[in-house]
Amino acid sequence: MIRPRYLLVALLFILSRCAPPRPEDLPPFPVEIDNARDTILHTPNGALIHISPHSLTTSDASRARLIIRQNEDFIDIETAKDQPVTFNETIYVALPTTTSTQNKWLYKGTPDPDGHLRFWKDPHPLFSHPPSKEFLHGKELFSTNCSVCHLLGMRFEMNLLPTATQRHDRQWLRAFTRNSEKLRASGDQYTNALYNQFNKVVMPAFPHLSDADIDDIYRYIDEDAFRRHPPFSDSVLQNHPNDYYQFPINAPGWYHVDTRPPSHP
Incomplete structure (x- = not known):
């Protein structure tokens, strides 16, 4: 018969293994x-990070220092404490x-x-291969409702x-897309800025x-940009035996990265 204290020790061990990682x-x-330059970083644990030229702004215009931590489906990208870094453009990660x-x-x-990582927020679906049914549905809706004014692939649309x-x-x-004028009338600052920037066109x-x-x-918009301009070439990915998030x-x-759906609607 297993003694209760051994069960407690086993339970504590299991819980410790399941606990989210701590940064330290x-x-x-x-890395520097x-x-x-266009840069693709290769971490010791196999992650790839693509940083386009001038994507980062620092006190030293030519160099930027980052600190990366990675564990399976977690990754942490931080700036050096003595050199604040601003992200000007999107950086792409492959885990x-x-x-x-x-x-x-x-x-x-x-x-x-x-110090445990528990406050997970802002869930977004990952790009999937082959395209998901949500991507294909979004593509159809975009073509029907949006493409008259928005042409993906043009420089302005690619940036915004x-x-x-x-x-x-x-x-x-959701609120902006469903009725941007209603959102603007509510006093939303960003919507009003767009309204004025684009000659008050609603x-x-x-x-x-x-x-x-x-x-x-x-x-669809997110994935279309990714598919038009993949951050990692086939030759880079083929040099590694893994699939990637x-x-x-x-x-x-x-x-x-997790399989759980968002907790909010």
Whole structure:
């Protein structure tokens, strides 16, 4: 018969193995980036990070220092404490995986008071191969409702639309897409700035689109930009035996891939 104290020890061991990582538990991988060059970093644990020229702004215009920590489906990209770095453009990450890339979500995390990473937020669906049904549905909706005014692939649209999901949360995107004039009238600063920037032209309202419809449209926009300009060439990926979770980031911090759907609508 197993004694209760042994069961307790076993339970504590299992819980410790399941606990989210703490930043200090993972070995740092410091790197220095030549800000004028196109760079693909290879971490010791097999991750790939693509940084385009002039994507980072620092006090030293030519060099940027980053500290990377990685553990399976977690990755942390931080700036050196003595050299603040601003992300000007999207950086792309590829995390190696031996599991399917279908139906996976990317979360951004921050440490709790104990140093564990528990506050996961801002879930976004990962790019999937082959294209998901949500991507194909979003493509159809975009073609029907949006393509008259928005042409993906043009320089303006490439700079604005594909980063919308990184700059705004899901609720804002739904409200803006469904009725931007209503959102502007409520006093939303960003909507009013767009209204003035583009000669006070109002985007048509789309009251018939459901929340899921709008989510799929933005998923298509995100993935279309990725597929038009893949950050990692086939030759780079073929040199590695793994499949990858691939996703964009536009700020330092912890990122986690999980199969769980978002907890909010």
